[in-house]
Amino acid sequence: MxxxxxxxxxxxxxxxxxxxxxxxxxxxxxxxxxxxxxxxxxxxxxxxxxxxxxxxxxxxxxxxxxxxxxxxxxxxxxxxxxxxxxxxxxxxxxxxxxxxxxxxxxxxxxxxxxxxxxxTAALARLSPGEQADLLLAQVKLIRTLQQAGAIPVQRLCVTCRHFRPNAHPGEAAPHHCAFVNAPIVDRDLRLDCGEHEAAAPAVQAATWTAFTGG
Amino acid sequence: MxxxxxxxxxxxxxxxxxxxxxxxxxxxxxxxxxxxxxxxxxxxxxxxxxxxxxxxxxxxxxxxxxxxxxxxxxxxxxxxxxxxxxxxxxxxxxxxxxxxxxxxxxxxxxxxxxxxxxxTAALARLSPGEQADLLLAQVKLIRTLQQAGAIPVQRLCVTCRHFRPNAHPGEAAPHHCAFVNAPIVDRDLRLDCGEHEAAAPAVQAATWTAFTGG
DNA sequence: CGCTTATTAATAGGAGTCCTATCTATATCC
DNA sequence: GGATATAGATAGGACTCCTATTAATAAGCG
CATH class of the missing domain: 1.10.10.10 (Winged helix-like DNA-binding domain superfamily/Winged helix DNA-binding domain)
Structure with missing residues (x-):
């Protein structure tokens, strides 16, 4: 059945x-x-x-x-x-x-x-660390859903050609955005950035490896 | 405006x-x-x-x-x-x-x-640790929303009189459910347990402290 | 170039959700 | 016993949301 x-x-x-x-x-x-x-x-x-x-x-x-x-x-x-x-x-x-x-x-x-x-009121009760972890989990889920074709292409930092994951290893703000030319923290990751420009597929794969492996 | x-x-x-x-x-x-x-x-x-x-x-x-x-x-x-x-x-x-x-x-x-x-397919791509963290964040959010009256009372482990948070400190499965009389891990926490019985408010508060403080 | 196929959007028609306001019946409190 | 509150259903209407169809344009191919 x-x-x-x-x-x-x-x-x-x-x-x-x-x-x-x-x-x-x-x-x-x-x-x-x-x-x-x-x-x-x-x-x-x-x-x-x-x-x-x-x-x-x-x-x-x-x-x-x-x-x-x-x-x-x-x-x-x-x-x-x-x-x-x-x-x-x-x-x-x-x-x-x-x-x-x-x-x-x-x-x-x-x-x-x-x-x-x-x-948003409930989210405010989570600690900053929990908020960052949650955002990270969301980025991973949304990227997976996007790759599976479940949702249209999203304007995520991790698929953007301006994004440099782990450009500053060991520091508090390890990533870097080449568009605004500033370091960024996990909690700053965008899910829908107005300045997003999709990177080439091979670059996206490399970015993802550097992002998650760091 | x-x-x-x-x-x-x-x-x-x-x-x-x-x-x-x-x-x-x-x-x-x-x-x-x-x-x-x-x-x-x-x-x-x-x-x-x-x-x-x-x-x-x-x-x-x-x-x-x-x-x-x-x-x-x-x-x-x-x-x-x-x-x-x-x-x-x-x-x-x-x-x-x-x-x-x-x-x-x-x-x-x-x-x-x-x-x-x-x-569920996308969730399966997260690591077991990420899944556990995500479930924990959800439990916290849902409890907050419930306390704020945004949703009806849910049948969460953390509000149940059978739940013993950190009954086995330091072990892999630190919590305990007195109903099934078995230790439980974070990833086993229920959001809607059929055996749920609401604990008294004071007990719930103590349970929450022990759960989050552990 | 001319024909077929694909794509974009709108329309037609209908099922069903979802709302507010109202109504009945029952419970509860003084 | 009588006023108030609560549970559910109903009436009526706005609107979402679907499938199927139509019109117009684009793109590929001989």
Whole structure:
């Protein structure tokens, strides 16, 4: 009847933990969106596009948020009615459009992305060391998910051509970002950096080895 | 215009990481639910109740899943139509009902709760030590969220009267569960134990001190 | 160049979640 | 006994979200 292989119970418990936290994120999202007169999906689009001033194609937005393209078309139309977003033709491809936030939409999106929530309050109770370890675990998970094709390509430090892992071995801030030309600590690692430029695959592999092996 | 205090950027990044992973969980849920002919909310109810043979009240289920009671009534009605769930009057309170899974519903719920997903696959790539640290961080976060009232009371080892933190100091499995009368490791900590019995508040506080201080 | 195939986005139609507001029945407290 | 609170269900409506289809453009190939 059931032929799917069951994973190690520890993995199931860890997924369970993520699910619990995801439910709080969802409640937080409803609260924050409701305060702004939006619904959750609209708020997610605003928060996503607030970090992408150049805009994104509808299909890409749908992929980032794990919904179908028609569903996203619904949401984009709603945001356009509220004058928070504009869809313009893509000059590089006459089939495509580019969705960008208006000034008002960008302001709301930034507020939503940076707002304090129940989850950030709980995270604040962890020690700095625990926070750094948690961020590191997230980077590893997200990179794995990205490699598996479960999520679109993310703008992680560890896949960026400006990132120099363990450039300052033994020091408190061992890594280095060549773009801002400054050393960085684990807790500074970005999950969605605006200045990200993907490194070549071979470079990414080497970066990862230096990062994790250090 | 915006008076809400902004949290430390690290906390925002950590929340961002949880959000990314939550999107994958959502995609996993759609996939698993679709395979079973259900939709995501129905699947979540099945997975929740599969661990609660005694059943739960509709209001409690709604609280666990962060939706309103009327929404849950919709979903419970749908599951009842599919003969996966039964609602019976609560003998202890004539206003209340108890929702329990049928045999078929319990089988599907257990399969959903234990199934391998993209997230469990990614988690499997972490080292055992990283997995244990991550589980520990989740326990701390969930306990904090529970104390803040953001989520209903969870059946965590660290709030159970059978749990003896650091009963075997210095050993590989330092903790002990008096119910099964066996030592346990960090990675064995439960987030939703069927045998959980809440300890008195003062005992919980002492347990937590011994657990984290050890 | 002209034809086929792929890709991007929007639309149509429908199922179902999810909300607020309201209603009934029962419990609890004074 | 009567006021208040609580559990659940219902009504009505907005909106997400899906699959399937259509329109327009791009890209590959003889």
């Amino acid at each position: 059931d032929h799917a292989p069951k994973p190690d119970p520890v993995l199931t418990r860890l997924r369970e933990g993520f699910e619990r936290i995801a439910l709080v994120l969802r409640a937080d999202l409803w609260a924050a969106a409701g305060k702004a007169g939006l619904n959750p999906t609209q708020a997610q689009v605003l928060a996503l596009l607030a970090a992408r001033p150049a805009g994104l194609r509808p299909k890409e937005i749908a992929a980032h948020l794990s919904v179908s393209a028609p569903s996203m078309a619904d949401t984009l139309a709603a945001l356009e009615r509220k004058a928070l977003l504009r869809r313009t033709p893509d000059p590089a491809d006459a089939r495509a459009v580019i969705a960008r936030l208006t000034e008002e939409g960008a302001a709301q999106g930034q507020a939503l992305a940076a707002a304090a929530t129940q989850v | 915006d008076h809400a205090p902004k949290p430390d950027p690290v906390l925002t990044r950590l929340r961002e990481g949880f959000e990314r992973i939550a999107l994958v969980l959502r995609a996993d849920l759609w996939a698993a639910a679709g395979k079973a002919g259900l939709n995501p909310t129905q699947a979540q109810v099945l997975a929740l109740l599969a661990a609660r043979p005694a059943g739960l009240r509709p209001k409690e289920i709604a609280a666990h899943l962060s939706v309103s009671a009327p929404s849950m009534a919709d979903t419970l009605a749908a599951l009842e139509r599919k003969a996966l769930l039964r609602r019976t009057p609560d003998p202890a309170d004539a206003r209340a009902v108890i929702a329990r899974l049928t045999e078929e519903g319990a089988a599907q719920g257990q399969a959903l709760a234990a199934a391998a997903t993209q997230v």
